[in-house]
Amino acid sequence: MPPTPQQPHLNGAFYGPPIQPKTKSYNRPGRRGGGGTCNPLTCCFSCICSCIFNLICQILITVAVILAIIGLIFWFIFRPNVPKFHVDDVTLTRFTLSPTNDTLYYNLAVNMTLRNPNRRLGIYYDHIEANTIYHGRIFSTAEVQGFYLGHKKENNVSAVFKGEQVLGFGNGEKSKYDSEKSDDVYKIDLKLRLKIRFKVWWAKTPKFKPKFECDLKVPLSSKGKVSSVKFERTKCDFDW
Numbered sequence: 001m002p003p004t005p006q007q008p009h010l011n012g013a014f015y016g017p018p019i020q021p022k023t024k025s026y027n028r029p030g031r032r033g034g035g036g037t038c039n040p041l042t043c044c045f046s047c048i049c050s051c052i053f054n055l056i057c058q059i060l061i062t063v064a065v066i067l068a069i070i071g072l073i074f075w076f077i078f079r080p081n082v083p084k085f086h087v088d089d090v091t092l093t094r095f096t097l098s099p100t101n102d103t104l105y106y107n108l109a110v111n112m113t114l115r116n117p118n119r120r121l122g123i124y125y126d127h128i129e130a131n132t133i134y135h136g137r138i139f140s141t142a143e144v145q146g147f148y149l150g151h152k153k154e155n156n157v158s159a160v161f162k163g164e165q166v167l168g169f170g171n172g173e174k175s176k177y178d179s180e181k182s183d184d185v186y187k188i189d190l191k192l193r194l195k196i197r198f199k200v201w202w203a204k205t206p207k208f209k210p211k212f213e214c215d216l217k218v219p220l221s222s223k224g225k226v227s228s229v230k231f232e233r234t235k236c237d238f239d240w
Contacts, residue, residue: 115153116150127193190216
């Protein structure tokens with residue numbers, strides 16, 4: 001019989017393996033279990049609102065796409081071009097700035113040409129307002145009678161600006177006037193505000209309000225004195 005092995009000597013007490021502490025388990029109530037229930041009327045109303053919102057978005061997108069396609073087709077068929085505007089001639093017989101009260105005395109006549117460059121579109125000029133401006137100050141306004149301009153047609157119109165206007169210039173504007181007076185050539189801006197409609201076959205478009213701006217160098221032609229500078233025909237800039 002084999003000898004029994006000796007047990008190892010233990011120092012201190014032996015308590016065995018550590019005992020894990022018991023932990024309490026908490027069951028989290030689910031939304032369906034312990035939570036509140038969904039009101040059928042609220043769920044139904046939310047669903048209806050979502051459907052209506054999606055339907056409106058789809059309608060708006062469809063309408064935008066259709067309008068874009070129609071506009072593209074219209075552009076390729078008619079090729080619309082903006083009107084053309086030129087100042088052909090001007091006559092300035094008086095342009096005097098009073099040194100005491102900043103009153104400008106003026107007598108200006110302008111001859112203009114409006115042209116329709118379109119081959120398939122007519123243009124109704126329902127309203128034409130012409131403003132004359134000197135160094136940022138409007139000193140006169142004139143109305144031009146409206147008219148219709150057919151395909152590839154042009155029309156000559158004129159406007160007369162005569163009277164007096166207090167401008168309230170500062171020293172800077174006065175020195176510019178004195179400089180221009182020495183040469184008898186004045187920098188006058190002409191701005192036109194229009195109300196136009198395009199005619200497509202039998203239909204007419206809504207009104208547009210374009211603007212024209214002309215930077216003019218106008219020589220003075222008074223009695224007994226004629227400026228050596230001649231006015232040059234000026235093309236005006238178009239702006240919506």
